[in-house]
Amino acid sequence: MANSVVWLRDDLRLADNPALTAAARHGGQIAVLYVLDEESEGIRPLGSASKWWLHHSLESLATQLAAIGGTLILRRGCARQAVLDVVAEAEADAVFWNRRYGLAERRVDAALKEELADANIDAESFQANLLYEPWTIRTGAGGPYKVFTPFWRACNDAGEPRAPLSAPEQIRSPQAASEALGSWQLLPTNPDWSPGLGSEWTPGEDGANNRLAEFFDRQAREYATDRDFPAIEATSRLSPHLRFGEISPFQIRHALRSLPAAADKDLQVFRSELGWREFCWHLLYFNPDLATTNYRPMFDRFAWDSPSTAGTAAEIKAWRRGRTGYPLVDAGMRQLWQTGWMHNRIRMVTASFLVKNLLIDWRIGEQWFWDTLVDADAANNPANWQWVAGSGADASPYFRIFNPVTQSRKFDPDGLYLRRYVPELASLGARSIHEPWKTPDDAGSYPAPLVELGASRERALDAYAALKEGR
Numbered sequence: 001m002a003n004s005v006v007w008l009r010d011d012l013r014l015a016d017n018p019a020l021t022a023a024a025r026h027g028g029q030i031a032v033l034y035v036l037d038e039e040s041e042g043i044r045p046l047g048s049a050s051k052w053w054l055h056h057s058l059e060s061l062a063t064q065l066a067a068i069g070g071t072l073i074l075r076r077g078c079a080r081q082a083v084l085d086v087v088a089e090a091e092a093d094a095v096f097w098n099r100r101y102g103l104a105e106r107r108v109d110a111a112l113k114e115e116l117a118d119a120n121i122d123a124e125s126f127q128a129n130l131l132y133e134p135w136t137i138r139t140g141a142g143g144p145y146k147v148f149t150p151f152w153r154a155c156n157d158a159g160e161p162r163a164p165l166s167a168p169e170q171i172r173s174p175q176a177a178s179e180a181l182g183s184w185q186l187l188p189t190n191p192d193w194s195p196g197l198g199s200e201w202t203p204g205e206d207g208a209n210n211r212l213a214e215f216f217d218r219q220a221r222e223y224a225t226d227r228d229f230p231a232i233e234a235t236s237r238l239s240p241h242l243r244f245g246e247i248s249p250f251q252i253r254h255a256l257r258s259l260p261a262a263a264d265k266d267l268q269v270f271r272s273e274l275g276w277r278e279f280c281w282h283l284l285y286f287n288p289d290l291a292t293t294n295y296r297p298m299f300d301r302f303a304w305d306s307p308s309t310a311g312t313a314a315e316i317k318a319w320r321r322g323r324t325g326y327p328l329v330d331a332g333m334r335q336l337w338q339t340g341w342m343h344n345r346i347r348m349v350t351a352s353f354l355v356k357n358l359l360i361d362w363r364i365g366e367q368w369f370w371d372t373l374v375d376a377d378a379a380n381n382p383a384n385w386q387w388v389a390g391s392g393a394d395a396s397p398y399f400r401i402f403n404p405v406t407q408s409r410k411f412d413p414d415g416l417y418l419r420r421y422v423p424e425l426a427s428l429g430a431r432s433i434h435e436p437w438k439t440p441d442d443a444g445s446y447p448a449p450l451v452e453l454g455a456s457r458e459r460a461l462d463a464y465a466a467l468k469e470g471r
């Protein structure tokens with residue numbers, strides 16, 4: 001009986017993996033392959049935190065595969081060549097994979113499919129990582145959506161997504177050489193900045209399922225109200241697991257159905273957050289340059305400060321290091337550095353501070369998040385940055401400039417989150433911790449504010465007015 005190859009990409013799981021299920025049905029031995037492709041044209045290189053995650057996720061996947069009799073084959077290089085090599089080595093007559101939606105990735109997949117067809121090798125792809133394929137959700141006029149609410153309504157009208165598939169109980173893998181994971185050097189050394197990530201996260205399918213179970217047990221019920229408070233662990237923290245496909249949106253959606261109806265309001269909000277993920281991928285599918293190009297071309301003329309001037313370079317550095325003098329911004333940027341993750345509300349606050357109070361191009365912030373987030377996502381990251389900057393689809397109105405002090409008082413009233421990530425301020429009381437410059441004697445080495453909020457807000461509004469008026 002002929003063998004097959006399963007080429008895994010952003011779907012590092014055994015359960016609800018249609019490509020793997022198809023291979024199991026095909027029969028014969030299954031060569032399960034992961035390719036670290038930093039060569040194919042247009043593929044965005046992984047950021048440092050994503051590399052850390054990938055290492056541990058692959059390690060976990062290899063262990064899980066071994067438990068059902070399989071082996072994971074690792075190759076580095078051009079994906080096309082790696083897949084063709086493994087097809088030959090495994091004497092396979094079929095290749096299965098789950099779809100990707102970025103343009104560069106789609107081009108690689110389409111070219112490979114053709115090449116395999118010419119060689120009489122069957123190649124089949126599946127829907128696995130999005131509930132709704134981007135091209136299936138269209139406006140009445142047949143175009144892509146630009147606004148979330150009607151997009152999500154159209155998704156819901158399209159019907160309930162399919163039930164998840166079980167993991168195969170047993171597979172057999174052919175002999176094929178694999179590179180050693182360690183030789184890829186995905187983990188940081190000199191210095192090793194990852195201990196904080198290690199204590200926060202368990203990459204892999206088990207880690208993902210545990211997060212989901214914990215979220216359902218403890219948190220899902222207060223999600224709608226508590227999700228905005230960064231000191232409360234009220235959100236699912238599933239984002240890096242979804243990013244690497246250790247859990248599928250189908251599994252989450254299906255599991256939600258098992259919860260009691262009493263939690264309906266919370267679950268509705270949670271479901272629509274998963275909808276935002278679908279929307280971001282819909283945007284990326286139709287706007288492949290989302291990470292580099294303003295969705296609204298009008299913003300091409302926006303007067304960002306030049307990052308090469310000394311003053312702006314110093315501001316960027318202070319923002320990255322969590323030394324802007326605004327405790328909520330700094331707590332967020334330090335949470336990001338220490339744990340590879342930042343609470344959603346604080347992502348909005350830190351991003352708004354960079355692009356509006358400092359007038360720094362959103363692409364500089366997007367790239368920093370890309371490098372430091374464990375959930376750095378090719379669609380969610382640029383779409384949200386553009387949403388905050390005002391240049392994106394369904395974007396926040398430009399005049400909505402998050403005030404880090406007001407946000408801090410409202411969403412971290414006792415300063416618990418601030419104290420956790422900005423320990424220099426730990427001795428300040430709940431009233432003064434949000435504005436430490438008013439009690440400088442107690443703020444120790446904590447820096448003075450980088451800019452004044454009122455004046456920097458006016459400068460941003462002027463820049464936007466000039467853009468609109470074509471000045």
Ligand SMILES: Cc1cc2nc3c(=O)[nH]c(=O)nc-3n(C[C@H](O)[C@H](O)[C@H](O)COP(=O)(O)OP(=O)(O)OC[C@H]3O[C@@H](n4cnc5c(N)ncnc54)[C@H](O)[C@@H]3O)c2cc1C
Nearest residue numbers: 235236237238239273274276277344347376377380381384
């Ligand atoms: C400037 C900025 C950059 C961001 N960059 C990323 C990124 O690179 N990767 C990423 O996954 N999310 C990104 N987000 C969206 C959001 O902050 C995270 O998805 C969320 O904080 C992850 O935590 P969670 O899993 O606990 O979320 P939950 O509240 O539990 O939500 C469940 C899931 O819904 C999805 N989701 C939630 N909010 C959004 C959103 N606004 N847009 C798209 N999907 C969403 C995520 O997959 C998330 O895991 C960004 C937001 C901002 C403002």
